[in-house]
Amino acid sequence: MVLLSAPRWLRSRLTDRFWRVQEVLKYARHFRGRKNRCYKLAVQSVRRAFVKTTKARREKKRFLRALWITRIEAASLEHGLKYPAFIGNLLKSQVELNRKMIADLAIYEPKTFKSLAALAQRRRQEGFLAALGDGKEPEGIFSRIVHHY
Amino acid sequence: VAKTSLTSPPWPEVKLPDPVEEAKYHAEVVQKVNEMIATGQYGRLFAVVHFASKQWKITSEDLIMMDNVLEAECGDRIRMEKVLLVGADDFTLIGRPLLGKDLVRVEATVVEKTESWPKINMRFWKRHGYQRKKIIVNPQTVLRINTIEIFPCLS
Numbered sequence: 001m002v003l004l005s006a007p008r009w010l011r012s013r014l015t016d017r018f019w020r021v022q023e024v025l026k027y028a029r030h031f032r033g034r035k036n037r038c039y040k041l042a043v044q045s046v047r048r049a050f051v052k053t054t055k056a057r058r059e060k061k062r063f064l065r066a067l068w069i070t071r072i073e074a075a076s077l078e079h080g081l082k083y084p085a086f087i088g089n090l091l092k093s094q095v096e097l098n099r100k101m102i103a104d105l106a107i108y109e110p111k112t113f114k115s116l117a118a119l120a121q122r123r124r125q126e127g128f129l130a131a132l133g134d135g136k137e138p139e140g141i142f143s144r145i146v147h148h149y
Numbered sequence: 150v151a152k153t154s155l156t157s158p159p160w161p162e163v164k165l166p167d168p169v170e171e172a173k174y175h176a177e178v179v180q181k182v183n184e185m186i187a188t189g190q191y192g193r194l195f196a197v198v199h200f201a202s203k204q205w206k207i208t209s210e211d212l213i214m215m216d217n218v219l220e221a222e223c224g225d226r227i228r229m230e231k232v233l234l235v236g237a238d239d240f241t242l243i244g245r246p247l248l249g250k251d252l253v254r255v256e257a258t259v260v261e262k263t264e265s266w267p268k269i270n271m272r273f274w275k276r277h278g279y280q281r282k283k284i285i286v287n288p289q290t291v292l293r294i295n296t297i298e299i300f301p302c303l304s
Contacts, residue, residue, distance in 0.1 A: 047271065047273055047280065048273075050269050050270075050271035050273075050282070051271050051272065051273050053268075053269065053271075054269075054270050054271055054272070057268075093245065094245040094246050095233075095243055095244075095245060095246060096233065096246035097197060097204065097233055097234065098204050100204065101197050101204045101206060101233075101234075104206050105197075105206070105234075108206075109195070109236060109241075111238075111241070112234070112236050112241045115241055115243070116243070119243070125163045125165060126165065128160075128163050129163055129165065138168065140165065141168070141171065141172075141175075146245045148247075
């Protein structure tokens with residue numbers, strides 16, 4: 001005869017508790033104190049660690065951009081320009097390098113950075129003349145906008 | 150007339166060099182650079198390329214890893230077209246914003262297509278019994294930059 005439901009004396013007991021606990025403890029092995037050994041404490045620390053990495057991934061972008069800006073500011077001050085003048089005039093002369101690239105160029109290609117600073121300075125002076133001279137003098141050479149269509 | 154503090158404006162006076170002389174100087178420089186490119190007097194070239202919505206500073210024999218899928222098989226040669234800057238030891242060519250396709254040629258090969266390490270995304274509110282854990286695996290592509298070539302067609 002076929003028994004359709006299991007009898008009461010048959011119990012299902014957890015057999016892989018060790019591996020379930022190890023799954024959490026493996027992320028806590030490099031922590032300090034009892035939270036690298038005891039499961040109850042490790043669960044809380046590991047949870048907080050994961051939440052912190054997710055939030056940090058979004059803040060890393062802000063942090064790196066601020067770092068690049070600081071580096072570009074330092075490099076442009078070496079060439080006698082302030083950061084807003086440098087970036088503004090580079091954008092007005094249609095050079096669309098982002099801050100990461102300009103910071104890398106300032107570190108590894110100093111001559112290229114010097115030429116970019118000179119370009120920004122010249123565009124700035126042409127901007128001053130255009131603003132003060134009121135259009136009677138000819139337009140500057142570096143202020144010409146290139147149309148690609 | 151005596152000079153007071155208000156005779157001249159407080160900002161320094163800006164004078165641009167003579168446009169005719171400047172044009173001559175520019176033409177000379179362009180011709181010199183063209184000659185240098187034509188004779189091949191440059192060492193290693195570096196380029197700034199806009200690729201996969203990021204800007205990369207690359208040289209030849211360089212490895213690049215992007216966090217997305219490229220629709221090309223492993224071993225395919227790819228030409229990168231959006232070049233923003235090319236430089237060598239003595240000269241740089243700055244694009245406004247891009248350099249022409251007849252001026253620079255950047256070739257790359259797809260080396261491997263893998264997945265990233267499993268990143269863990271977890272959200273947790275305390276005292277609310279809310280936690281969600283998600284493992285994110287991004288596809289990645291690795292490219293090897295073969296060559297960067299420039300041609301002497303400046304004007």
